[in-house]
Amino acid sequence: MLLLRADTTQGIPLVAGQLCFPNAWCLEEKLGKSFLAIHQEVPLFAERIGRSSYLLLERLKVGRPVWRLNWAIKNIPRLNLTPRYAHEVAQAQRDLTPDAIGERCLLRVERQALTRLPRTQDILFIIHTYQEPIAAIAQNGQQARTLLGVLQTTPPEVLQYKGIAPFAPMLIEYLLDQL
Template sequence: MVALDGIPLVAGQLCFPNDWCLQDKIGKSFQEIHQPVPTSAEQIGRSSYLMLERIKSDRPTWRANWGIKPSNRLNLATKFKAELQDLYRDITLENVGERCYFRVERQGLLRLPRTQGILFTIHTYQTELKILAQNTGQASRLYGVLKSMPHGRQFKKNGK
C-alpha cells in the first residue's frame, strides 16, 4: 500500500475548475491537494485514497462532487475568487433562487493499464436553484443535506 501522500499529480488539462488551479496542484500528493477541504483528512481523505488504490484498469469508477455557487460561469478558477465573493454579498432570501446555481461534478477515474497512473476526468453540470426548488423532492433532499452538514463543510460549499 502506498502512503497517503505517495500519489503525485503529474499532468492534467483543466477546463472548468471549481475553486482551484491546476498549476497550484501539479507535483502535490493526493493528501496535499485535498488539505484545504474542511474535514478531508478526518472524514473523507482516507476512504477516498483507498478508493483510488482499488481502481482496476478494467473497471473505471466515478464519484460526484457538488456545491452552490453565485454564478453560472463554468470556469471558477481561484483567480475569480474575489469576483465570486462580491456576488455572494448581493444574495438575499428573495433572490437566492435566481442568483445561485447548484453545481455538480461527475468525476471519472480510470487506472491506466501500462503505467498504473489514474486518469481523472470532470464533467460539470449546473442548474439554477429556482429550477431545483420547483421539484419538491429534490429541494427537500438538498435542504436535509445542508441542514445536516457540519459547519466547516457548509463553509466550504458556500464559498466563503
C-alpha cells in the first residue's frame, strides 16, 4: 500500500507506504520522488506510456478506482524481491536448466489498484501479488501460446529490465516444446 500526494507541482510524489512484496525495488529509494522520476529507469515508459499514465493519475476521480496488471517472470518463489535479494535471484538463474525451467520459473502478476481519497485527494496505490509456475501455465495451450507470444514480442530492453533476458531463449524453447 503506497500513498501518492495529489501535488502536481511536485509531479505527484510518493510520500508514504508499506511495501510487502516489491519486485526488484525498495520503497526507501523511491520515497519523495515524483511519479515520472520513479519510472524513469523503465525502458520505453517515458516515450510510450509515461504521459498517459501521469494524466490518468492527475484525472483520477473519487469513487472511480482504476486497476492494471503488471507482469514479470521470476526464477525463485520469493515474494519479497528487494534488491538485497539480488544474489539469490542471480544464483537461481545460474541453476536454471531446460528440464527444470517450467517448475523453477514463475509468472508473477501484480494487480495494482489506484484510488483517489476523498478528503485529501491523494492517491492510494495498492498492489496484490500472484505467482504461478510456468509449468502450470504450459498445461493450458491457450495460456502457453499467449505467454509465448508475449515473450517473443517484448522488446529486448524490456526483457533485460525485467530480468528475463538471460533465460528467455530457454523459456521460449520450453513453451514451444509444451505446445
